[in-house]
Amino acid sequence: MSQKILAAVIFDMDGVLIDSEPSWQAAEFNVLSQLGLTISLEEMVQTTGLRIDQVVEFWYQRQPWDNYDNQATADAIVDKVAADILTNGKAMKGVIQALDTCKNRGLKIGLATSSSSPLIDAVMQKLDIRAYFDAICSAESLTFGKPHPEVYLNCAQALDIPPTSCLAIEDSFNGLIAARAANMRSAVIPAPHEAKQPRWAAANCQLSDLTELESYLALI
Known part of the structure; x- marks a missing residue:
């Protein structure tokens, strides 16, 4: 994978930003x-x-x-x-900390979700985080949702950042496949009861929660 300088972080929504x-x-x-x-x-x-x-x-x-x-x-x-x-609705652990970290590092922030607009609006309203995002993309009207990479590619395009300079943060294997297919770096935060499954080795890194994102970004 290309080691171009990281310029954007693209978050999945369900299970990453909100405990939905x-x-x-x-x-x-x-x-x-x-x-x-x-x-x-x-x-x-x-x-x-x-x-x-x-x-x-x-x-x-x-x-x-x-x-x-x-x-x-x-x-x-x-x-x-x-x-x-x-x-x-409750935010996942470390959401605001992670978003602030991205902003403080000068990284663009995107959202790439399979969820529809009503769900996106509900989450943005409940967590009061819409202002953090430079691009919000849904797969709701695309021909294919995740694990197809289109929603991630669309988000990178909306951010005007090459996919190889993006980090995708996911909690599901379908989402991880989509991020990898888009040729992005990937960090996965699986549910605790799934954390020891070997399939997460497909990600560039595995985090316990978003409080660990800052440490991982320091390594890139």
Whole structure:
């Protein structure tokens, strides 16, 4: 990988900036269960990092239901997640510290998420962090979401920074694949119960939380 000088940090949102995975899992479980699916919360981790329409399609292919309407099902899930974030959303450990570190180092800051605009708005409002971001990109209207790299490439372009000069911060393997495919440096912050899985070796580094970002940036 090119060792060009780092010029930007691009954050994933869910599970990196905000502890939204429980909200997603609860909303998906609630909506899909009402459609008649037999699914466990443990099985929900299979779709972490995917765009919501991909999640709905994933489960429909495995347990088809009558009157399939991907958009309506996706919207129902997103509405529940957004409402829960605005009420109960909590920042992941070290978010403000990490964003301040990037600003203080003169790095541009981007957001590359699979989540839709209503979710982005809910998170930015709840955490009051929109002013930090130089570019915000969603995969919601792209042909492919993560693990396809397009949302990362779009964000690098919006920042006017070459992908090889960007560091992507992810929590999911699908997101990590997207970042690597975009030819970016990658830092992964997996959920604690997944932290010892060997697949995270695909990242340039593994962090416990965002408080460790400053130390890692000092090494680049």
